[in-house]
Amino acid sequence: MQSSPRRRPERFFWIGVSAFLLAAVVLVALVPSALAQNRDAERREMMETFQRVFEFVQQNYVDETKVDSRTLMEGALKGLFDALGDPYSSYLKGEDLRVLEDTTTGEYSGIGVVISKEDGAAGAEVVTPIEGTPAYRAGVSAADLILKVNGEETRELTLNDIVDKIRGPNGTDVTLTVQRGKSLTFDVTLRRETLELPTVKRAMLPGSIGYLRISQFTPHTARDVSDAIKFFAQSSYRALVVDVRSNGGGRLDSVVQIADYFLDSGPIVSTRGRTRAESFVWSARASDTLVPPAVPVLVLINGGSASASEILAGALKDTGRARVIGETSYGKGTVQQIRNEDGFEFKLTMSRYYTPAGTSIDGKGIEPDVVVKDEGLAEGELDAYNRLIKEQRIRSFVESFQGAIPGERETTAFIESLAKEGFQIRERYLRKLVRDEVNRTNNNPPVYDLDYDVVLQKAVELLSSPASQAASR
DSSP, X not given: OOOOTTTHHHHHHHHHHHHHHHHHHHHHHHHHHHHHHHHHHHHXXXXXXXXXXXXXXXXXXXXXXXXXXXXXXXXXXXXXHHTTTOTTOEEOOHHHHXXXXXXXXXXXXXXXXXXXXXXXXXSEEEEEEOTTSHHHHTTOOTTOEEEEETTEEOTTSOHHHHHHHHOOSTTOEEEEEEEETTTEEEEEEEEOEEEEOOOXXXXXXXXXXXXXXXXXXXXTHHHHHHXXXXXXXXXXXXEEEEEOTTOOOBOHHHHHHHHHTTOSSSEEEEEEESSGGGOEEEEOOGGGOXXXXXXXXXXXXXXXXXXXXXXXXXHHXXXXXXXXXXXXXXXXXXXXXXXXXXXXXXXXXXXEEEOTTSOOOTTTOOOOSEEOOOOOOOGGGHHHHHHHHHHTHHHHHHHTTTTSOOOHHHHHXXXXXXXXXXOOOOXXXXXXXXXHHHHHTOSSOOSOOTTTOHHHHHHHHHHTSHHHHHHTO
C-alpha cells in the first residue's frame, strides 16, 4: 500500500525533529569534553610558561643566594593560595604548620606550660603549668619568667620562637633559666614528654548544673567530653551549660561525635563540595546518646566561636536540643583538608558545611537565642586601662600580698586610690581585673568565674527558673 501524499510532510517533519534532537544530544555530550580539552591545553601552556619563568629567574637573578629551588617553590605556592582569596587555604610552614599538627593529632612533645610574651619583656611569662606535666612536677609556677632556653636569652625572641625551642623530641632534655619574683633566678632541667593538648574543663555550678568548657576539638576531645558527662551524671546534674566561647574549631569528626552525645536521630551537619567525596551527611545515632533528652542544655558562644564550635551550636540549636546564649559567632562555614605533596604541605578549602536546617553560616555566624554581651571596656576607659597595664599596677598590687589573696578592705582601698589618680574605670571592672590577676598567679585557677561572667550568670539564671527545673524533673 502506498502512503498518502498528505502524510509525507508530517513524516519528514518528525525525521527533521529527530535529527535535530540527535544533533543536540551529541553537541551536549561533546561540549564538556571540548571545554575540558581546552582547559587541559591551557593548563599545560601555563605550566610550561611557569617553568620557563622559574628557570630564567633562577639563572639570572642578581643575588645567587636567593634562588634556591625550594625557596622559589615555596614563594610560588604561597602566591598560588593567595590568588584564591580564601583566608583558610594556604601553604603551610613554620608556626602555622605546628599549630595545625597540634590540633590534628591532639598531642605535642614538650614540658607542659602555657606561656605568653609582651613586646620588650625580659622573657616569656608562664601563664600556667599544666597539671601532671614535667613543668608542673618540677614546680614551675604561674608568673615565673623564662629568661633563657638552653642558655639562649628569650628577650629578643618571638613567642613562637620560644615555643619551638622549648618543644623537642620526646625523651630529650631542655634547661630553662627562670626568674621568680623580683630577684630569685634558677635553672631547671626538664625531660620532654608526649603530652595531650588539654581541651576540656568541667565543674558543677550551683543548682546541680553541669559546666562543660571546650576550648578546641582534637582527637581526644570527644573522649574527655564523654568522661565529663559521666562525671555530671555521678554528680546528679539536672541541667548542662556547654561553653564554646572563643573556641576556634578543630576536627570535624570530633565535633560530630560530641554532638551525637546530645542527639538521638537526624542530621548533625552536612558538607557540600565540588566532588561527591566531599559531599556527605553526618547523622546522629540513638546508641551514642549520653545526655538524656530531659536534661536542659544551654550553649554559650561569642564572636570567637568558629568552625567546629559553630557546628555544635548550630546542630543543637536547629534540632531544638539546646538554646544558644551570648553573641553571634564568627561565621566560618568551610571545611579544609591538609595535604602533603612531595614534602610541601598545604590546606585547601574543599567544601562548605550546613546546619541540620540546611543553612550555611559562612560569613554570617550562628545567631544566639538570647543575646548577652560580655562586659568589656567602654570607649572612654581604654586609655586608663592601657596605662594600668603598662605600669603593671594590678600585678604589683596582687604581688604585694606574696601569694595571699587580697581582702575586701585592701581591694577597696586600692580601687579608691586608682580613682584619685585619675584612672576612670568602673569599679566592677577593676575588681574583675584584680580577680583575673589573682587567678593568673594561681596554679589551679577556677574553671569558671560566676562573680563576673555575665553570660554564665544569665545561663544559670535561665536554668534555675521554675520552668527549667520542672522540665528537668
